Amino acid sequence: MRTIKANDIIIPVADGIKRALTNVDCDALRLLKQAEKKETSPLCKWALGQIVQNDELAARENAYACQDCGQAMLFVSVGQDLHIEGELTAALNKAVENGYSTARKSVADPLTRLNTQTNTPAVIHYDITSGDRLCVRFMAKGAGSENMSKTYMLTPSKGTSGIVNCVVDCVKTAGSSPCPPIILGVGIGGTMDLCALLSKKALVFTSAKKRDDEIALEKRILDAVNETGIGAQGFGGNITALSAHVMTAPTHIGMLPVGVTIQCHSDRKFELFF
Amino acid sequence: MKHYDLPLSPENAAMLRCGDIVEISGFVFTARDAAHKRMCEALNSGEPLPFDLNGAAIYYCGPTPACDGEIIGSCGPTTSSRMDDYAPALMEAGVKVMLGKGKRSPAVNEAIKRNGAIYFAAIGGAGALYKHKIKSCELVAYPELGCEAVRKLYIENVELLVATDSYGNTCLK
Structure with a gap:
């Protein structure tokens, strides 16, 4: 042993x-730079430019x-x-x-x-x-984004459309508060507590193997959320979320729990093996 | 980009429109949840306030501590809506400018209109960028609140968005 x-x-x-x-995590920074190029709203483009400038400055100067x-x-x-x-x-x-x-x-x-x-x-x-x-x-x-995170207890009849609607509802309610562009963790299945935990794990275990339907759902969620028009910092634009990450677990035949964790663009994380 | 100095004159406040990106210099006072609670308690009981509210600018911010030789640590805006319960009373008492992030309640936007105030949006999550724009930092009140203490900062050439103008119009989603 x-x-x-x-x-x-x-x-x-x-x-x-x-x-x-x-x-800031290199994936998030790469997506922020892409978003700055793609964004058509001048206010959001300005906001994204400030964020990229901030993240590069922080890394260079060892500043938080x-x-x-x-x-x-x-x-x-x-x-x-x-x-x-x-x-x-x-x-x-x-x-x-x-x-x-x-x-x-x-x-x-x-x-x-x-x-x-x-x-x-x-x-x-x-x-x-x-x-x-x-x-x-x-x-x-961070608190700004976590205060906007939610769980939903759907009935199974709501299906994948219901899941997408939950995430959109959560993001719309959050609006400008959680420092968009956000990163979404969506936990589906299990129980009320497990779906919340899965929504966190989805953000951390990003290299976990996924099924095709999970990947398709991630894309559907991201597209729907970016349709909201909230944009960076809530200034009104087409990039509200940088990415969406789904993690699932089997649930009871009578339940469809959905947990939504909103993470801010300042995605700070690492993994270490011993 | 147009430049304005704090304190903002009523004429300048009247010129700003929501959606304008402007450059701002001048003194602001940091205050967030705990300091707002204390200031409103002081207002209600007629006790002295930590600074003169008349024409003042409040920055919703709880900075990271300064390291050796630094003026301040990272100091971006925090979510403004948590201060919505307190903001109208502070505006009635003289506050003219607020800096923060995210949308305000209808009651706050109404109070902004009533008092000819301005709410500027700074960029949430850009604390390292703002750190470089702070030229002085003085602890003013409530030191026991740590990062939530009231500090007087001189900000220089900070780019901000007019999120709610003095007419009560807002451009945040």
Whole structure:
């Protein structure tokens, strides 16, 4: 059985967070540049130009791409043949604390609103996988976009059109608030809680293998959302979302749960294998 | 691109139309959720406010801390709608300019019209860009609120969109 020390992951994960907070994900930046070229609305073109300029400046100068460095979300896959010495959850939170040492502290008690001062605890989701590896995936989740995320409990009769309508409803309600152009995570199936989690995982596990109907649905969602005319920053244009990512799970015969996570264009994430 | 200085004169405010992209320089005060709550409580109880609201500009922003030798960290706008419950009272008390991101409630747009105020949209998620436009930063009030404290910033040549003009017209979706 392979053994790793929990404390050995602290430095690499903290470094990964620091890098991610100043370097917007390359896929998002590529799509932003494409959007700037394609957009026909002058106001949105200006907004997209400012965003691209910001992201390049942030990477060059090691500056935080956005002042909202988010609440840290960690998706941790633990191989069942791996033995971890020490406390994994404590090590992950230490990594978050260190990774956010010079970033804005955005985590507070929900009732007293007292800031924890460390940006911890992180929101951590664990999966048990086969093998003996550990994988840590990070995503910074800002409030502007997360406040606009939603779940819908549809009846099965609503079908794929119903799913597309949910996402469009969510995006329209959000309007200019979540910093469009947005990135969409859509979780379909499971239960109310699982569809919400899938909508997050869809954004993080982007290289997961997909079925043809899932890929077709992603395109349908993206086209429908871009028909809304909200545009970058809500200035009225044809690019409201940069991409849509679907993840599905079997559900009850009487349910069709749909979770929609809106992620802002400032997509900050990484994955690390141990 | 036209340039305007803060505080905005009533004549200049009247010239701005929603959809205009303009360049702005001058002093703004940062305030977000917690500072707005405190300021409105102070207004209601007749206690002193952290700065003179008359003609003032408020920037909805909670910056990242400054590193050594820096004036300020990244400092883009936060979602304005969370301040919608407080904004009309502050405008009645003298606030003339707001900077933030995203659409406002009909009540806020009405209050903007009533008070001849302006709501500018900055670009959400462009905090590194705005960091370079801040030439001074002074902590003014509520230091215990951390990033939510009130700070007086001098902003220089910041490109902004007139999102709601002084006639109450808005161009945000």
